[in-house]
Amino acid sequence: MAESHGHLVFSVGNSLYAVPADTASEVVTVxxxxxxxxxxxxxxxxxxxxGEVLPVVDLTRLVGTPMEGAFRRAVLLRTPKGSVAxxxxxxxxxxxxxxxxxxxxxxxxxxxxxxxxxxxxxEVAVIDTQTFIDFLAQA
Amino acid sequence: MTFPETLEGVVLxxxxxxxxxxxxxxVTDFGAFDASAPYAGAxxxxxxxxxxxxxVLRHHGRALAVDSVEVHxxxxxxxxxxxxxxxxxxxxxxxxxEVSGQLWPLIxxxxxx
Numbered sequence: 633m634a635e636s637h638g639h640l641v642f643s644v645g646n647s648l649y650a651v652p653a654d655t656a657s658e659v660v661t662v663x664x665x666x667x668x669x670x671x672x673x674x675x676x677x678x679x680x681x682x683g684e685v686l687p688v689v690d691l692t693r694l695v696g697t698p699m700e701g702a703f704r705r706a707v708l709l710r711t712p713k714g715s716v717a718x719x720x721x722x723x724x725x726x727x728x729x730x731x732x733x734x735x736x737x738x739x740x741x742x743x744x745x746x747x748x749x750x751x752x753x754x755e756v757a758v759i760d761t762q763t764f765i766d767f768l769a770q771a
Numbered sequence: 772m773t774f775p776e777t778l779e780g781v782v783l784x785x786x787x788x789x790x791x792x793x794x795x796x797x798v799t800d801f802g803a804f805d806a807s808a809p810y811a812g813a814x815x816x817x818x819x820x821x822x823x824x825x826x827v828l829r830h831h832g833r834a835l836a837v838d839s840v841e842v843h844x845x846x847x848x849x850x851x852x853x854x855x856x857x858x859x860x861x862x863x864x865x866x867x868x869e870v871s872g873q874l875w876p877l878i879x880x881x882x883x884x
Contacts, residue, residue: 666867666874667789669814670860678853678867680874685867687853714854768855 639758641727641751642707642720644691645699648756649718650749653726655761657710660717662688662703672771673698676719681708688717689768694741713765727751733758741767776849781868782828783875784837786810787817792868792875793828793835795842800829808834809883814860830880843870849877 639650665677665688674693678685688706692699706717729749736745736757744764745757780795791811803826810821821836828835849866856864863882867874 666876667815668856668859668864668876669786669789669791669811669878670864671856675855678856678874680850680867680869683850685850685853685874687855689855716853716855765855769857771855 638726639729639749639751639756640707641724641729641753641756642718643722643724643753644703644719645697645721647691647695647697648724648751648754649691649745650727650729650751650756650758651707651709651718651761655709655711657708657715659720659723660706660708662706662717662719674771675768676703679717684715686715686717688719690719692719709759709761709764711761711765714769716765716768718759724751724753727753729756729758731755743767776866778847778849778868778877779844781843781847781875781877783841783843783870784811784826784828785839786812786815786837789815789817790873790875791837792843792870792877793880794865794877797830797880798828799831801840802827802829802834805834805836808836810836811878812838828880833880833883835878835880835883850874 638653640656641650676688703719731750733746736742744760749756782793808827812818825836847868865877865879
């Protein structure tokens, strides 16, 4: 059992995810996206934000349960290795998480998700921001 | 490539409903339909085969077929590609340019396979 302070919790479809609050720079409304040739399916496209090109990552496609319809919101995740916008159905706010922070799997994106942790809203998969960007870059 | 890079002359292309740009100085020849040229639409999963009306951009031995081309002569700043896209299209993505409020993926013809 562990406890971790300050994670931003958000839902994507019926699943809850969290990132350390200090890596979540803002929540944005997703504008019209520009598709990128040769990009994997989970990279929905890019948009310009304050002079920077940001890729939008659809977590539902990444975990293999794609949702129909467009996402209107995204959480901007900024790390020393790069920045991405993660699709979000609803942003629930910053919470203290309890429970397990073990890897949820040994392959694919599951290697970069930790848990099951618990937030007031329910069970949460915590994104390992240290390795997640590298994983996306190689995917 | 060093950033920020400024381009003077880009070729703005369409493949289906999608946009891409190529440095004008990279284009050594424009041509008509050529069935052997890879179609940019395949990169967007629009269609694997270029239509008969496609235009072909050439860079020495490399070629890329697109639906339409338009030369943009105004200087444009190249925006860096996000790290998660560094391998997109076999590494042919060289950044982005912004024209009329829209982003255009900048493709390096010499890296198109």
